[in-house]
Amino acid sequence: MAYNSPVPMDVMGTLVKFNSQTAGREKLLRLIQYGTRMLWALMEKYSHEKEVVFRLQNLEYTFSTARKIFRFGRSLDVFYSALTAINIPDLTLRLTITLSRINSALYLLADHILWIGHAGIVDVNKDKWSALSNKFWLYSLVMNLIRDAYEIKSLLQIQVSRNYVENKEMLLLSQPRNPFSSLIQWMIYHRPVTVELIKNGCDFWIPLSNLKIVKISPVTVGLLGFISSLAGILQIINTSYKLTTS
Template structure:
């Protein structure tokens, strides 16, 4: 597939457009915060803040109805054999579905169809978002520990096999070929896990900031959002990097 075809395919995906809008949304946040710090230009700052707001509203429209898809996905993960994966993935998807459901309500309020306390609903939505990310990070930690454990088991088994085959004396004379450092080997063999972990580490600060659990500047929020959005775009562009299930 040539580059143009890949771009068209990416742009045809609702998920791809959402990730691009997210990148621009958080990039805009970085932009107006930087301008606010470097020079006094209220007019430009207001335009960028308005753009950020409208991009956020557009993203909510793109995701409208997605809460049902996520909930259906949660029902499928209930049949996973691994209890740790079953619990973390299913609960994460349920929280994501509730987060998106409230996000739909907030979008309806933004376009003037209903009248609600948007600040309250926004914070409630952020609670489900934060819980989802924490559960995803728990799953990431479990996957990383499993990957390290499996690699250590393979290396120990290989050492024992060489010792049994060649004998201790010959093994000491002809040492085993140098192995790739453990961490680099695990990362290389489990790119989806580490990409997903990096995305979640960047994302978790965003709902925590909304809820007031941490105090980070809009510029930092924007940078974290840009980082996680770039990872999400990479994974959407190359599905082999997506963490499954």
């Protein structure tokens, strides 16, 4: 008698593959961490369950610490990947990707030192290293967003050229279209740059908030981190959603 699994094999295989990757587990922890932050912030605002809020805050801290352990040593990997990015032919991509990875490596290095300090191994200035960590993260995200803007510009130029070659510009002008609908269709068609832009756009505000450059509520920070984590998980599950340098 055959046994029918309630979970399709392709879905189960994807989950197993995702769970076997350190990056996948770290993104899942990040999703839970920011989801927990959003939850305790909402409860703190609309509920009087102080004990539950306290426990959720401790849970968020636990997931944050677990992520630091998962990432420990990754700064070296990211720095090495920055060296390989020097060979990218396109100048704009070469600069943005290389600088983004260098800053990301420095962000992770500062994060490692912070973890060592929290673990009590050595005495470190936590405020100083936390600020440095967020600054390097912010610089990395700025480079990522510049790269996203460049990718979007290149895609739009290709689309305009294609319409011109196929002599469709008059047809497009004669048929009124909903700009919002056109934008949605474009975003769906160009999924990699859309997912990358959502991820970087959401993450961008978190170090700004941590550095107190802008004032954002913990609920908003939690929501932004949750959305960017979902985008990161999607890129790991389906690599076709990742931007490539080719």
